[in-house]
Amino acid sequence: MNFIVQLTYLLAAVLFILGLKGMSSPKTARKGIIWAGVGMVLATLVTFVHPAVHGLTNYLLIIIGIAVAGVLAWWSGRRVGMTEMPQMVALYNGMGGGAAAAIAGVEMLRALRTLPGDLQSQAQALSNEAGISLAAAEAALRAEGAATASVAGALGADVAILAILGALIGTVAFSGSLVAWAKLDGRMKRNSLVPAQQVVNIVVFGLTVLFGVMTFFTDSIAVVAIFFALGLLFGVFVAVPIGGADMPVIISLFNALTGLAVGFEGYAIGNPAMIIAGTVVGAAGTLLTQLMAKAMNRPLTNVLFAGWGSTEGAT
Amino acid sequence: MAIEGFVAIYIFMLAAFAGFEVISRVPVILHTPLMSGSNFVHGIVVVGAMVVLGHAETTAEQVVGFIAVVLAAGNAVGGYVVTERMLEMFKSKDEQKKEAKE
Numbered sequence: 393m394n395f396i397v398q399l400t401y402l403l404a405a406v407l408f409i410l411g412l413k414g415m416s417s418p419k420t421a422r423k424g425i426i427w428a429g430v431g432m433v434l435a436t437l438v439t440f441v442h443p444a445v446h447g448l449t450n451y452l453l454i455i456i457g458i459a460v461a462g463v464l465a466w467w468s469g470r471r472v473g474m475t476e477m478p479q480m481v482a483l484y485n486g487m488g489g490g491a492a493a494a495i496a497g498v499e500m501l502r503a504l505r506t507l508p509g510d511l512q513s514q515a516q517a518l519s520n521e522a523g524i525s526l527a528a529a530e531a532a533l534r535a536e537g538a539a540t541a542s543v544a545g546a547l548g549a550d551v552a553i554l555a556i557l558g559a560l561i562g563t564v565a566f567s568g569s570l571v572a573w574a575k576l577d578g579r580m581k582r583n584s585l586v587p588a589q590q591v592v593n594i595v596v597f598g599l600t601v602l603f604g605v606m607t608f609f610t611d612s613i614a615v616v617a618i619f620f621a622l623g624l625l626f627g628v629f630v631a632v633p634i635g636g637a638d639m640p641v642i643i644s645l646f647n648a649l650t651g652l653a654v655g656f657e658g659y660a661i662g663n664p665a666m667i668i669a670g671t672v673v674g675a676a677g678t679l680l681t682q683l684m685a686k687a688m689n690r691p692l693t694n695v696l697f698a699g700w701g702s703t704e705g706a707t
Numbered sequence: 708m709a710i711e712g713f714v715a716i717y718i719f720m721l722a723a724f725a726g727f728e729v730i731s732r733v734p735v736i737l738h739t740p741l742m743s744g745s746n747f748v749h750g751i752v753v754v755g756a757m758v759v760l761g762h763a764e765t766t767a768e769q770v771v772g773f774i775a776v777v778l779a780a781g782n783a784v785g786g787y788v789v790t791e792r793m794l795e796m797f798k799s800k801d802e803q804k805k806e807a808k809e
Contacts, residue, residue, distance in 0.1 A: 408748045409725055415744040416733040422794045428748055429787050439754045445761025454757050457776035465781040469788030480789050481743045488782035491752045494775035498759040501768050644742045651749045659715055661755055668722045669751040675726030676745050687735050
């Protein structure tokens with residue numbers, strides 16, 4: 393069964409690349425989206441027989457989740473006017489980033505769940521062997537090899553690094569895209585939320601990176617939760633100062649970032665379809681962001697660092 | 708299926724080149740539809756969300772996994788609908804005539 397799953401993922405990856413190729417020319421654009429759509433349906437259907445998926449509750453939750461979100465997204469996408477399309481793209485893109493971050497969240501919860509048991513069984517064995525108390529054995533184990541009692545220890549260093557990077561990028565793309573949606577939809581008009589927004593942004597970014605590094609070494613759920621919260625906060629702060637005219641470029645950038653996050657989480661959970669589709673979108677989105685900025689005659693750095701030095705008193 | 712070390716780096720590199728290459732000659736008029744289309748393609752995150760919810764074993768994992776599935780399905784379905792509607796405008800003349808007759 394796994395062979396069929398992997399073969400279908402390969403086919404989906406090919407269809408996605410062909411679809412994007414088609415969408416880059418006016419004549420074949422409509423065929424392109426249909427090819428990509430076929431790839432998506434095949435990949436989704438075959439995942440129902442993925443060897444890792446089990447449990448009646450889980451199956452029910454998957455079906456309910458897809459059905460509810462699918463119907464709502466279909467309805468909202470059909471209903472929206474042509475001029476409101478860019479903010480809908482931002483909204484759906486943010487959802488993708490959030491999904492990538494949530495995948496990282498589940499993997500970290502799994503890692504933390506397996507840790508205490510692992511450590512305790514080791515401590516049990518050590519206390520039996522050496523004739524010391526269980527608490528002393530556990531303390532000794534923690535002291536000598538903290539690596540076993542960490543997210544990195546449970547997931548492996550490479551998986552942990554990419555899961556954390558994907559979570560960081562995913563959370564930023566999620567909340568940033570939501571702000572982009574709110575601004576384009578006229579629900580939010582402010583250009584700063586706190587005084588000296590840009591300085592605060594640097595501090596928040598530094599803290600986010602710090603907690604990302606701590607997540608690698610930690611065995612505490614609180615550290616992971618703070619890391620995710622900081623990522624979300626940074627996404628909001630980074631999108632708030634950006635002006636309405638620059639929004640399409642920023643949405644394209646968040647789109648590329650979401651692609652990258654999906655690619656990284658694909659590595660973390662060993663899913664080649666996600667790695668290929670995510671990375672292709674990450675690269676294509678980066679190029680597209682540059683092309684869009686160029687078409688608007690606006691260097692990308694101007695867009696990103698808009699409002700530098702003019703944040704004071706801006707409302 | 709675990710993909711490890713250099714093999715993964717090769718996949719990342721080749722996929723990145725493919726991404727650059729397939730859209731390198733896109734006309735300005737297609738910038739927004741292509742952004743929307745690539746937004747749909749990263750909706751593949753739905754399969755990852757299904758897998759992590761599928762192997763969830765505690766309530767906390769199920770809650771976060773369910774959020775992942777909901778968000779990812781919204782990305783995929785919404786992305787498709789919006790892109791398809793944008794590309795409606797790129798129908799060839801023949802197709803438009805055909806639909807007018809029906």
